[in-house]
Amino acid sequence: MSLSLFNLLATDLIFVIVFPGWSSIKIGALESFSSDNKTGRIRGTFLTIVNTAWLISPYFASKILEKFDFFGLYGISAILLLPVIILILIKFRDIVEPRYEKLPFWKSLEEIWTDRDIKGILIIQILLQFFYAWMVIYTPIYLHQTIGFSWSLIGAIFTVMLLPFVIFEAPFGRLADKNGEKKSLSLGFIIIAVSMILIAFVTDNNPIIWAGILFLSRIGAAIIEVMADTYFFKKVSVEKTHLISFNRMTRPIAYVIGPIIATILFTVFDMRGLFIFLAFLMLYGLRYSLAIRDIK
Numbered sequence: 001m002s003l004s005l006f007n008l009l010a011t012d013l014i015f016v017i018v019f020p021g022w023s024s025i026k027i028g029a030l031e032s033f034s035s036d037n038k039t040g041r042i043r044g045t046f047l048t049i050v051n052t053a054w055l056i057s058p059y060f061a062s063k064i065l066e067k068f069d070f071f072g073l074y075g076i077s078a079i080l081l082l083p084v085i086i087l088i089l090i091k092f093r094d095i096v097e098p099r100y101e102k103l104p105f106w107k108s109l110e111e112i113w114t115d116r117d118i119k120g121i122l123i124i125q126i127l128l129q130f131f132y133a134w135m136v137i138y139t140p141i142y143l144h145q146t147i148g149f150s151w152s153l154i155g156a157i158f159t160v161m162l163l164p165f166v167i168f169e170a171p172f173g174r175l176a177d178k179n180g181e182k183k184s185l186s187l188g189f190i191i192i193a194v195s196m197i198l199i200a201f202v203t204d205n206n207p208i209i210w211a212g213i214l215f216l217s218r219i220g221a222a223i224i225e226v227m228a229d230t231y232f233f234k235k236v237s238v239e240k241t242h243l244i245s246f247n248r249m250t251r252p253i254a255y256v257i258g259p260i261i262a263t264i265l266f267t268v269f270d271m272r273g274l275f276i277f278l279a280f281l282m283l284y285g286l287r288y289s290l291a292i293r294d295i296k
Contacts, residue, residue, distance in 0.1 A: 157210055192220035
């Protein structure tokens with residue numbers, strides 16, 4: 001791993017805690033340091049660091065707020081930004097920007113539509129973000145109103161739920177470099193589908209059981225996340241910013257259409273029906289994960 005790449009990854013843990021948008025800003029820079037035979041390892045490391053920051057930052061923020069008010073919280077955040085700014089100014093001043101391709105929207109869409117692999121991996125990304133959108137909105141409501149958990153207990157369960165993003169993404173990134181992404185993507189969709197069925201039909205109010213079910217769902221999500229990210233950046237070079245932009249658009253698209261579809265479904269189904277529908281939607285993702293051509 002090059003020194004510049006190490007410097008880039010080293011800034012993540014602090015910067016994502018105080019400025020989560022950093023992960024999107026430097027996607028192109030990270031890709032410029034990635035060779036295809038190491039893309040999985042690099043993307044897995046990157047995602048692990050980002051997700052570690054997302055996991056631990058609420059804990060540290062709450063501890064800071066116990067001793068200080070919001071002025072102290074933002075003041076400490078500002079101080080933590082200083083070493084990151086220094087790293088950027090010193091270590092990245094000699095980086096040369098690549099020549100970026102600029103294509104109109106419809107030309108970009110045509111390029112995606114005619115490339116089976118790019119189209120497939122972007123649909124996989126939309127399905128994953130759709131899963132995130134529904135789980136973020138409806139799982140806390142379901143656990144609180146239907147299962148009967150308190151909000152503090154739900155918070156503890158969600159902490160356990162997010163651990164797979166820290167545990168599994170780096171190992172599966174390395175696996176992608178050795179064995180490709182196709183089988184693992186399919187495994188991820190199957191795991192999520194099974195966990196959604198469990199959510200719909202398990203009625204026990206044991207928090208350990210629910211932490212286990214949600215932990216299982218995020219194992220599937222973590223596998224898909226790192227495999228989809230790795231596959232996309234093996235197929236797409238840093239110069240193709242129009243394709244990278246489409247990849248980044250999958251999240252807002254999913255977060256817009258997800259609640260709309262859920263609202264329609266609520267006219268026919270209850271909350272359990274929503275999770276069953278999501279299970280079948282994840283199984284539909286197998287159509288695309290099995291269709292793409294592996295890259296090793």
